[in-house]
Amino acid sequence: MTDTARAVRFDAYGDVDVLEVREVEVPPPSRGEVQVRVRAAGINPGESIIRSGGYHSRLPGTFPSGEGSDLAGVVSAVGEDAGDWRVGDEVLGWTDRRGSHAELVTVPADHLVRKPAAVPFEVAGALYVAGAAAVGAVRAVDPQPGETVLVSGAAGGVGSIAAQLARRAGARVIGVASAPNHAWLRGLGIEPVAYGDDLRDAIERLAPDGVDAVVDAFGGGYVALARELGVPGPRIDTLIDFAEVGVGGVQGEGAGSASSAETVAFLADLVARGELRVEIAATYPLEQVREAFTRVERRHTRGKIVLVP
């Protein structure tokens, strides 16, 4: 039976004001698919870039467009041959079809994993994009015990997870963030340093023997800074400065290279065991999707902002 549900839609590229919440038809899940009633769906800066048309040449939009990849919720219908999923199962995962900012979403059965009871829906629904990006980036620079890793945007969704994963690998982690986030980062075992004119000197004072690897989760010059610090290109990974990818071996691995149910399960398990902290800065109901993106677009989110349909 076809259901109806509220979902975020937009009809043309533009600012947050193109975003609307509409009642849409949701057909039953096809073979191999599972329908999820969304309890939480993270939002990501890349969705703003898609919505504004900034990725048109790489990821062209079709309209009306939905949006959103991250999701956590409760299974509400199961198609044929969709594995062991049962209505009522608590899950997290993702959709590749721009559609998790909605009350209902239908995904391939292998895009879901079971939500550990200890992981709140808000956190589970924020894990996929930022978590997979962090896993991809940290894997690419391969931190070793005793090395020093610099992470830019360390208080953000991607940066805070990347920094914690680099710590878990045994590295010392220096995280670039503004002063209000420093105590919080210290609580995660990350040594904070403030961005600004003195950044390079401040890093050199903190790490007089040098920085071994850099994860750039902010863009705007951190790859250049990494080079100035003497970090070899292959040990620099940028999640956003795509013009730098490939130059001198700089890597651009992110969510794409780590996107899998295994990655999502790995991250959820770390959270459940208290070994990974994912801060939820705020939650917004679906109707306030414009306000939620307005806040994300200020680029000072600590951790994640999540829609709770």
Ligand SMILES: NC(=O)c1ccc[n+]([C@@H]2O[C@H](COP(=O)([O-])OP(=O)(O)OC[C@H]3O[C@@H](n4cnc5c(N)ncnc54)[C@H](OP(=O)(O)O)[C@@H]3O)[C@@H](O)[C@H]2O)c1
């Ligand atoms: N390639 C991929 O697969 C992939 C996937 C996901 C995201 N991304 C990209 O990764 C980047 C990070 O995303 P995000 O979700 O973590 O959110 P974000 O909004 O880009 O980052 C928020 C953080 O940036 C920090 N920040 C602001 N100005 C800064 C500066 N000048 N220097 C260093 N940090 C600064 C803020 O900390 P303060 O408040 O302390 O300033 C805040 O905590 C984005 O560019 C996003 O598009 C790429």
